[in-house]
Each structure stands twice: as structure tokens, then as C-alpha cells.
Amino acid sequence: MITPPSIEYSSLSPILIVFGVALVGVLVDAFATKRARRTFQPILAGAGFVAALVAVAVLHGRQAILASGALAIDAPTLFMQGTILVFALLSVLLVAERQLDSSGGAIVASAAITPGSKGSTAQQTSADVQTEAYPLMVFSVTGMMLFVASNNLLVMFVALEILSLPLYLLAGLARRRRLLSQEAAMKYFLLGAFSSAFFLYGVAFAYGFAGSVELGAVADAVSNAGANDTYLYLSLALLAVGLFFKIGAVPFHSWTPDVYQGSPTPVTAFMAAGTKVAAFGALLRVFYVAFGGLRWDWRPILWTIAILTMVVGAVLALTQRDIKRMLAYSAIAHAGFLLVGLAGTNTDGLRGSMFYLVTYGFTTIAAFAVVSLVRTGDGEAGDLSQWRGLGRTSPLLAGTFSFLLLALAGIPLTSGFTGKFAVFQAAIAGDATPLVVVALVCSAIAAFFYVRVIVLMFFSEPLAEGPVVVTRPTLTFAAVAIGTVATLVLGVAPQPLLDLATTAATSGFVR
Amino acid sequence: MLSNYVPILVLLVIAALFAVGSVAAGALIGPRRFNRAKIDAYECGIEPSPAPAGPQRFPVKYYNTAMLFIVFDIEIIFLFPWAVAFDSLAVFGLGAMALFMATIFVAYAYEWRRGGLEWD
């Protein structure tokens, strides 16, 4: 006879709410008319995120292992779930924006129409939207929330797929530059599937090593490892490959620029912020909980990866001509900075990483939102040269963007600085000073390309046929405003959030 | 456990021998009278087209069906063990499966309403 496992549905309520909203979203797409869908879907998604956020707040302080060890609810989990939800909320604002591009927003009218065929161009001005984007996004958020909560490598893998698969599709939904978008989707998909195969192989070896894929069991097995450590190290390496891919660490970063550039900008923002939080959440959990006993073995690798990631991200960003690509490389560099925090392998590192994720997410979402506002005849003004002199013609926009770029560069009184401070402090406290020095050098390099954009905007003469800054989109403005204000507030008064992160980090992962 | 499969193997050998043998025998016994028309593709008596419908020209519909099948087959994969252990799982099992099926149902409803199940 089997005793059925019990599932504490209440502790899972944030995930379940979001999941339910996704399902309802699909139903709405199935039954509502196109017009109704366009209005109703974003409201639904937003309301769902808010509800889930409330649930996260209510669960505050809960610490438990759920569903027969499959999931864990603890302070870091809730912190990251909350973060993901906030970012998702902001991203929904961007996706829902319909004032940017004729009447349609950033999402394609009908993804099924072959680019170049009859009607493919008419759909650029069509009021239609592939409203499936919303449920897909919500599904992805479900996956992300599950990803950070999973206490079991298999569940983690499933969550990884739940978060990735919708993103693959979302990447292909850009209204303008369909070919680029499709290409991004394909590259993302192929490489994503490739990396998740690695992750899975790692799961298999973890199972081979520990006889279980629960993180706690793996940790136990690690603590008295001996006979079969080949499996253990294989497992560690392969899992790391999968996770490093998701955070876009070098040498598993090659998808990032392509996908960031080709995807619809709101989706890029969502990916940049949300995926990073989710992947880092999982990474932290795997490395702290399951392989915490091995930290002396994985530290050197982490160092190497972190250095590579920072250097490659910062240096390659220098050569970019496209603003989204540049931000993509900057995202890579930031992944490197986050890894520096992780390299501290201490509570401070956990706190620093979580704090950094929040700061980075707000800034990057706002930055991509600003990018989506500057447009030319065939979509966004991607090429950097088109941003020339924008500071003269649209000072407010350029000023905001400069502020965000400075935040990304880590100038004091922006959240980017406090974030960097938090992770670097953790790293130095964790005896990773050389890493911090490298990180600082990379910050300086990175500052160069951020500053270059500012120079271009403020110190160059405007183009004769410059891009247009759209002035009507309320939702995008809201997202930019929220992101910018958060960037400022977290730079000036980060204490409340730091308190939250400290509490979360000190209470630690449940195991 | 594996010994349970031996009879199946035996049956497989017998069937395979029979099939291969028959086909071989048919090829050997049968007459051979060459005629160009015989070995052309059959197209109801008219001149066959030089390039018949190639493997790249399936209607997309078939892919669609294949994908749908995969989804439902997966569902059935989970339904079978669930059904076998149903009495033990009882209320929990019913709840979990109801959730699962509701999910599939949503997808199914979407597919239906968006014309994924239509053939023309």
C-alpha cells in the first residue's frame, strides 16, 4: 500500500496562482474575441502577478519542505519569487504597451504569417496582437518561481523547461524585424535545449552518485563522499553548465546577444531580469545546499568562470554597434559580477547576490524600456549611431537613459553601486579579493561603453534624420519611471531592501 | 523478470522467420517479365509526374496532429500508473489528476477553439 504524499497547497499558493492565471489566460485566448483578448489579457496577467505577490507576502517567514521534498519554501525562495513577480509585472507593462508601434505594440500580429509573404507587412500596422504572449509569459514566470523553489534536481529540470520553453516562443514574436526575431527564437531554442540536456545529464549523475536527486540527499552524500566521486564531479560540472548557460556566463553566453537583440524588446527586458533572478536562485540553491560541502572544489572553477564572464562581457560590449546587443553583453558582464558575489561562498554572498539581482533587474528593465521608445521607420533605433545627439533633442529621455547606464556602470547613488558594493564586500569577506580586483577593472572597462553612449547622446550633434522618441506610451513610461525610481531609491536608501535580503540570507536555504 | 520476455522473443523469431522467408520466397518464385510501365509510380494510368510529392511537402496539419498526439500520449503515460495505483492514492490521486487533466483540458480547449483540430 502506498501512502499518498501530502501537498501543502497553501505554501505553494504563489506558484499555483500564477499557474492558474496562465491557464485562465489560455482559456481567454481560446474563447474571447480578438479585441477582448487584447484588453483583457494584460489585465489578467497583471492581476495574477499582484495576487501572487500578495501570497508571497503572506507566506513571509514560512520555511518548509513541501510535496515530499520536491519543493522548498524558505526566505531566499520567497525573496526571489517576489522579485520575479515584480519584474514580471513591469514586463507586462511593457508588453501591454500599444502606443509604440502604430497600434500594435511590440508583439507581432500573427506569428504564423511567413515574413516576406503577402500580408506580412500589413501586419506590422495591424491592430492585432498575438495575445498568446501573455499566457506564455505567465507560464514562464511559473517556471521561474518553481525554479527557485525546487529542492529536487528533477523538479528543477522540469521548472527549467517550463521557464525556457515559453521564452523560446516569446523570442520569436517581435513585430518588426521578423527574421531576426525568428532567428533569435531558433538559436535560443537550440542552444537552450542543448544546455538543458547537459543539466539533465548532471541530474542523472547526481542520481547515480547519491541515489536520489533531492538536494538534501545529495548534500548528505557529498558529506560522506568517497567511492563514486567521479559521478559527483561529473554531476557538478554538468549541472553547472546548464545553470551557467541560463545566466549567460562565459563560455556559455553565445546565445545572449543574438537572443537579446532579436527578441521583442519587452521580452528581452523580461528575460534579462526574470531569467537572471530565476537562474541565479537555482544556482545559489544548488551550490549552497547540494554542493556546499564541495565549495573548495568548485571555487576555482567559479573564479575562472566569473573572470571570463566579466572580461568577455565587458570587452565584447566595447565593440558593439547595436544598443540591445551592447546591453546583452553588459548583461553578461553583470552575470560575472553576480558570480563574484557567489564566489564569496558565505551568507554575505547570498545576500549580496539577491540584492544585486533586484537592483540589476529594475535597471535593466527600465533601460530596455527606454530603448523601445526610440524608434525609426522600421522599428527601434537599434544602431548606436542613431542615438547621436539625443540628449539635445530629448533631454529627459536621454537623461533617464544616462542615469540608467550610470547605474549599470555602478556609479554611487545608483542602485548599481550598492549592488556592486554588496557583492564585492561579500567576495572580499570570503577571501576572493583578487576576483574583486578583476571585477573592478572590468567595471572600469564596462563604464567605458556605457559612457560612450552618454557621450553619443549628449556630446554629439543630432542626426538630420534622427530617430523619433515616442511620447505617448503611458505604460512604458510607467515602467521606465518605476525602474528609474527604484534604481535611484535603491542607490540612495537601500536599507529596507538590504534588511529584507539580510533576513532572507541569514535564515538561509532550508534543507 | 526478464525471463518473462523469452516467450515473446521466441514468437518474434518465428514471426520474423516466417515474414522474411515468405518475402524471399515470393521474390524467388514469382515470374519476372520486365515492362517499363510496371515499375513507374502509379498515377491512375496517366503519365506519372517526374517528381512526386516529396517528403518536404507534407501539409503542416500532420505536424500539428503529431504534436497533439504527443501531448495526449504523454497524458496517458501518466494516467496508466495513476489508474493502477488509484485505490491507494484515493483522494490525493484524484485531486492531483484533476489538476493535471484540467491543465491538459485548457490546452485542448485552446487548440480546438483556435481551429487546431479542423481538417479541410
Added chain:
Amino acid sequence: MSATPSTLVWAAAADPDLHAFADDPFWLILLKAVAVFAFLLLMTLFAIVFERKVVAKMQQRVGPNRHGPRGWLQSLADGAKLMLKEDLIPVLADKPIFILAPIVSAVPAFLAFAVIPFGPEVSIFGERTTLQLADLPVSVLYLLAAASLGVYGLILSGWSSGSTYPLLGSLRSAAQIISYEVAMGLAFVAVFIYAGTLSTSGIVAGQSGRWYIVLVPSFVLYCISMVGETNRTPFDLPEAEGELVGGFHTEYSSIKFAFFFLAEYINMVTVSAIATTLFLGGWQPPPIPGLSGLNSGWVPLIWFVLKLLAFLFFFIWLRGTLPRLRYDQFMSFGWKVLIPVGLVWVLAVATFRVYQKHVDDRTPWLVGFGVVVGILLIVALIDPGGARHQRELEEAEQRKLAEAPSLDRIPWPPPPQAAGRGRPAVSAGASANGSSTVIPADPGPRQER
């Protein structure tokens, strides 16, 4: 995943004691295997003649009556004739696969029968053994697997023929088989819920008191889908002579052609046997008082064959009665009727079972849930008016989209002096830079059109 879920799956399935099957000496296994094989061949030969005769009767004809006693050797003669015919291979065919396809089609058909129980334990030359070639804890899965393998034969045959009709036919048959396979699987679930095992002998044993035919919807579902699975009338679209000139086997001749028929008839026998086993109590006598004694020794074999024949007759009856469906009707029927019905039925059975076995406080909730799901289903899937309205809307939009002027690039916002200027056709999105507008950004508010 701790130990709990693993036992969850296997505890029940491993229940029946299947050691009896492993204990057979090899000669006995061989004997039983040959017996099964022979049985299937005989059944095929029989079924073909039987079909022709029955159909003839239905159509007030005589049917085959030349070869053998009252024409019963007709199909044997047909087989011999086909054997002697020329074996053609089209020039465009992919030769190895073309030859392999009929074999792939026929062999799995035989295999499926390995786990069908013909009867209870008997004594053969002093050895106690069950009248069943093999049994596994996952027999039914095996059955499904073996039955599905046959579809490869069809696909490969159509693919390798290098000809249009076979290709379309094979695609159709593949789509058809996989479509109805889902319904078939769903039909089994209710049986498993009641039997608590996947072993065929276990399922038969579970029907000692009451046949699972009482699960009427399951049974009906299965009966329909088994016809679809075997490509029989009214679902014989892959071979539709009128449309596809015979479908996937158009290019085949001689014994290879015969093999497809062999496979089809064996499949017919197989699915009938499955139906018998899962729903009609297998080899057990009908639950009529007085017959209950006749369920030991060799007697049950008779029951089994009788039930099998009844199903065969049913197949033939259908062929004699019903016209062939149109393809879209057929697929709609499968996807829009059978599958939802199957799903709802499974839930209903499960709910009922829970209600029956574990009545406690939560049960009303569950029943209520079932009702809600049912209502949702009805609302969701019926509501043709809404669907039509939706379709019309979408069609209108599509039309609008298609009729929209072919602007290769919509400059936005409208360039003031470039508004009338045509641009050369550049595929959308291909160019990364090169703005076309000349409106400069401006600090003041600007309204796009």
C-alpha cells in the same frame, strides 16, 4: 524523488504472481509460441473467408464457394496465388525500406498476441502451465507498444514507394492511428482503475465477478477506436480506393501486398482479443448461473474464441453496413468527441471510485469538482455558435489582412516628405539600420498619427 513515488507506481503492478510464466521449460514455450502463431495464421485465413461470406450473406450473395469445402480454403488459394505473382519494385522506390515495410508491418501484429490469455492453467504433457504465451507486469503497455509498431510499416511503405498516393495514404493512416490511439488509451484507464494492474492475466482475474463491460462508455470508446486503429470500414480512409487508389500499398504486389492484408487481419484479431480480455472477461464464461463451472481446464478456450468471433463478426457487420467517413469528419470525431468523452469518463470513474471506497468529508467536494469539470467541458467544447462566430471573425480578419495593400515597409511615424515615396522591397526586418524617417526627436510632445 524519494522512495514514495516509486513504490507508488510499481507496488500495484507487481502484485500478480507472474512466476508461473517464467517457470515454463523451453519446449513448452516453443510449443505455445508456435501454437499462437498458427492460431493467428489460421484466424487470418478464416477471417478473410468469413468476412466475404458474411458480407455476401448481407448482400444476398453466395460468397466464395469454390475452393475447399464450401469455399473455406479460398483465402489460402489467394495467398498461394499472390505468392506466385511478379514482385514489382518501382524505380523511384527506396528499395531496402520498400522491402522491409511489409515485414515491419506484419511482425508486430503477431507479437501483440503474446500476452493475450487464452485460458486458465492447464496441463500439457504433464507440465502445468497457463494458456498464455507470456505475461508481464506491464502487459497492456506491451500490447499498446506492439500494436503501435505496426504503423511504422505503413509509414515506411508509403514513404519508400516514391509515389504520391502511397505517401498521402501512409500519412493519413499514421495520423489516423495516432489519433485513435489516444482514445484507445483513455478507454483502458477506467479498466485499470478497477483492476489495479496492467497485467492481462490480472485483469482477467479481476473480472471473475463482473465483466468490465459494465464500464460501458469505456467499452464503446474502445470499440470505436479499435476500428479506427485497424483501418477498417468505416474508418478505412488510408486505403480509400476512391480517393487514394488503395493508399499506402498501391505500389505493392505479390506476397508483400499480401502481408499488409495479413497484418490488417491479425490486427483485427488482436484488437478483438484485447477487447475480449479487457472488457468481456477474457476466457471466463458468461456470468450466467450454471456456466460458472466451465471455467477450468481447456473449456475456457472455447469461450475466448467465441467472444473473439463475436468481435470479428462485429467488424464485418460494420463493413457491411456503414459507408466510409470523410477524412475531416473522421478526425473531428476522434479529436472532438472520443477524446473529451474519454477524459471526462476517466474523471467520472475516478470520482465514483473514490466516492465508493473512501467516503469521507472531502468527497462531496470532489464530486462537486467532477461536476464542475463536466460543466466546464460542456461549456467549453459545445457552444458551436460561439465557435462559428469566432471563426467568422477570424476569417474576416484574415481576409482583411490578405487584402491589405502590400506595403513592404510601413514607415512609422509617417515621414512628412517621404510619405508618398515608395521603397524598394526589402524583406521586413532584414535591414538593421538605415532609418527612413526624417522627423527629429523633439522635447515637446509629439503625437503620432
Added chain:
Amino acid sequence: MNPANYLILSALLFTIGTVGVLVRRNAIVVFMSVELMLNAVNLTLVTFSRIHGTLDGQIMAFFVMVVAAAEVVIGLAIILSIFRTRRSASVDDVNLLKY
């Protein structure tokens, strides 16, 4: 039979899949290579399941199959859409995104 052999086999399959992804240029083939990798993992899981004498590995294989199926559905959709645009599934032709 020594279960280690199965591990070696699965490692081999996984390697073939990896090499396939890295070397092959046709998106569909790349995709199939990924599927091969997943199946290699399945083999590993089942082997470990056997070694440990628990059934967890087999259950995991189920999950992997599910995920693989979902991946197939999405992947084919994406690749088909590209294919319809370009009449080619070669990864080399998909090269608009560059530095």
C-alpha cells in the same frame, strides 16, 4: 551484465549528440542530436535505477520524455516557421544576427 557498460554506452550516445549539435548545420539534425542526448540521459537514469535498485530513475525517465516531447512540439514549431520563410533549415543560413 555489468551496468557500467550501459553507462559507457549512454556516455557515447551523449557525446555523439553533443558532437552532432556542434558539427551539424541542419537545424533539424541539430535538434535530433539534442533529442539523442536526452535519450542518452534516459539510458543513464535507467541504468542508475538498476544499480541502486530503486525505481526513481525510471520515473525520472518518464519526466524526461515528457519534457522532450514538449521540446519537440515547440522546437518543431520554431524550426518550421524559419523553414517556411527561408526554404532551408541550415543553421548557416540563419545569420542575420552578428556582431
Added chain:
Amino acid sequence: MHTVPWLTIMLIVPAAGAVVVAALPRRLSTLAKQLTLGLSLAVLVLAVLATAAYNPDKAGFQFAQSYDWIKTFGISYSVGADGISLVLILLAALLVPVVVLASWDEAGADGGTTGATDPTGAAAVGAAAVGVDGAGVDGAGVDGAGVDGAGTRSRRSVPAFFALLLALEAGMIGVFAATDVFLFYVFFEAMLIPMYFLIGSYGPVREQAQRSYAAVKFLLYSLFGGLLMLAAVIGLYVVSADNLGSGTFDFATLRQMDITPGVQKLLFLGFFLAFAIKAPLFPFHTWLPDAGAQSPTGGAVLLVGVLDKVGTFGLIRYCIPLFPDAADYFAPLVLGLAVIGIFYGALLAIGQRDMKRLVAYTSLAHFGFIALGTFAFTSQAGSGAVLYMVNHGLSTGLLFMVVGFLVARRGTRDVGAYGGLARVTPVLAGVFLVAGLSSLALPGTNSFVSEFLVLVGTFTRNRPLAIVATTGIVLAAIYILYLYQRTMTGPVVHEENKVLVDLSLREKLVVAPMVALIVALGVYPKPLLDIITPTVTATYADIGKSDPAPTHSVAAESGGHS
């Protein structure tokens, strides 16, 4: 100790003012100017009041305030003033209104170096014209009409310029007032941004490429240094966490710590490099000539006058007390660099034809003196160095301003384009001479006192070095007098120069206080020294550096030279 929170008020006034001014629409540029002037004068008044309230005899920080800011990292908002910081705050508060007045027309007129054809351009309010396309740039201009899509650049925003000045002032005051290392770092970095935009946006119009190059170079140098410092700051925090149990950034607490020498050296280097870049000291100086030359006049004055003092200030405030052993260890290196800087800067200044670059190079030499004084570890030298910071701000500031006036009139920075101006513009030439003489530390001018103190202080500790450095004075005389000779004396060579106008009233107003202070401090530096010396003495005493010649009392020394 509840006193008036002078420092916080001085921070808030310009910061809030910056926000308000930035928000003003362009057509209200006059209002923006007036508002800025008023606010900066208010800050000056506050600074003077604070100085009056300062008690030189009391040890430690005065006007101190401390509030938790980021508790997690032990960061607090702590401000306070000691003698060193107070005089520098005073300097900043003084220079800003002067600069505001000096830049009255410059920002709106697209920078002072254009409009070569219009000699009155800088003086005439609302009448300046831009050469190339003749777009109107008057103060009452059409709102938002600057953009016509035909390649015209837009007019520079006047309110933004003054907002940046105010923001810069807030940053400067903050950086001197901070007594929390982290807060110091924040201001240190935050100051960069307004300066960056001042250079990049309001530098010479024609030299767009050069000025954005200069701006970026400035920013990147500073950022790089700042990041090194950040590493050291974090390191300091971690060390403090190890030493004290919980990490802190409080300066007073930190200087009590005993840090192991190895760690000290690393941390010292982090801070030192940042300050050396900022100051700048010899090998890290290359950004300064570019930035100096490409800044608008006001920007250059503030940049060299105050901003760069942050570097030297940091050396004496942070490097030495926090890491005494390391300071000792690295002192020879620093002294060497300082002396090289004195000569190198002077020699390059002699060879310059670009006036602004010339002035920038002279600063390099002066910073050498300051560093020399700082690391001589005697109270005379230290006091002299601090005094030198103030004096340099006045003299070089005035020099930059005068050069700026010249350039505004003539449209070129080339020395060769001038000559004989003493006849055409006698007042201007006179002011130029005063500034120059102060810069070469002529006795009677302010710089003399400080330079003398530095040299004397160094002499007691390191005789050869002091002697070598003294010869730097000779070079200073050469470059200043040579410059004066080439530009002011002799016949008027160029026709264009004949029509140059002399200083306007506003300009006279601008230079008058500076000239007055130069002379006054040259004669009677005691008030400043009274404020400075106790702090400096305390600083050196704290690290165990008493003056080598006990017979000389500090008061007697300073008094003797006054």
C-alpha cells in the same frame, strides 16, 4: 552638542537648488542664473558663518552629525569639519559664486571660445551669436525651436549648466564634509558626473571631438581610480569587520584600528592611486591638460581649483591617518613623484602654446608641492600643503578665469595670437599679472607663504629633496613671466587684438575678491593657519610623527611667516 547643522545645510542648499534650476524651462535662463548666484552666495555666507563658529582649539570634528544610512554595511551619513576640510569648504563656497558670475554669458553663448568675429560676444548679454549657422541664441529665444531637422545643433541649455554647477558644489562640499569613508567615496564619485557633463556639453563648441574625448578621458581616469578606491574601501570595511566585530565606515573609528602592514599597503595603494589620479600626481596626470583645456572657464576653475584638491585632501585626510605604516613605507615614492611632478609640470608649461593647457600644467607642478608637503610629515609642511591647496585654488582659479576672459574675447587659446594686450586692456593685464605672480609664489602673494612653509617643513625632514624642489620655483617664474611677456607686453602684433575691450563691470566684480584675497592672504595668512595647523598637527601626532626639530614651536613657525 547641538549646534547648527552647518554642513548639512550647505549640502542641501546647492543640491536642492540644482534640482530646481534644472527644472526651469530654458526661457527662464536669466532667472536660473540669478537663482544660482543667490544660492551660491548663500552657501558662501553659510560657510563664513560656520568658519566663525569653528573653534580651532577643539580636537576632532566639529559640527558633526551622524545618522545611519545603510546599516547593513555600517554606513552612516556622517559629516563634520576639521581645520583641513573647513578651509577647503570655504574655498569651494567662495569659488562657486565667482564662477557663476564669470560664466554668466558663457553657457548660453555656446561656450566662450567661439564667436571669434564678435569681440563683444562675451560681454553683451543676449547678443552673442554663433558663427557657423547663425542660429539665434538669445535668452528670450523661441522655446523648442532649436530643432529643425536640417543638421542644426540645438542651443545649450543655460539652466542645465547652472544646475550642474550647483550639483558640483554640493558634491564638493559633501566630499570635504564627509566623515564616513563610504559617504566620502559616494561624493567623490558623484562629483564626477556634473563635471563630466560640464566638460562634455559646455566645452568649446567647435572642438566637439576633443571635448568629448577630454570628458571621457576625465571620467574614465577618475572612475578607474574610484574603482580602485572602492576595492580599498570595501577592503577597509572587511578589515574593520574582522577587527571590530562589525564593519564600519566611520572615519574616527577606523583610524583607531591596527591594520597589519601588509594589508595597510594594499589598502593604501587603493586609496593613493585614486587620489593620485584625482590630484593629479605625475604619472597619472595626462587627463588634466585635456580636461582643463576643454572645460568651460567656470568648469576649469572649479576643476583645478577645488575638484583636484579632493585628491590632495584625501591624501592627508585618509591615506596618512588610516594607514600610517604604509604611508611611511610609500613616502619616498610619493615624494619622488611629487618632485618629478614639480619639474615635469613646469617644463611642459614652459613649452605650451595653448594657454589653458599651460595653466593646467602649472597646476601639476603645484600639486607636486602639495604632495611634497603632505608627505614630509612635519606640521609646517603639512600646514603649508593645506594652505597651498587654498592658495592654489585662488591663484590658479584666477589665472584660469583671466585666460578664459582672453579666450572669450579672442576665440583662441593660442599664445601666439596675443601680444601687447597690456596697452589695449590694461585692467585685464593687471589682473593677469597678479594671478601669475601669485602662481609663481612671489613673496607678498598668498602662495609664497604656503610654498615657503612646505619647503621649510620638508627641509627639516629631507634636506636634499627640499633643495631640489626649491629650484622648481625658478621654473615657475620662467613659465609665468614668459607667458605674461608673450601675451601682454610688447607691441600689439595682431590687428584683431586692437579692438579688444577691457574687463566689464561684471568681470571686474568677479576678479576683485580673488585679487583681494590673494593679496590679503599673502600678507596675513594667520586666520587660515590658525584653523589648519591644529588639525594637521593632530593628524601627524596621531600617527606618531612629531616634528624633528622640537625647538621650533608650531605656532612660532607659522606666526613667523605671517
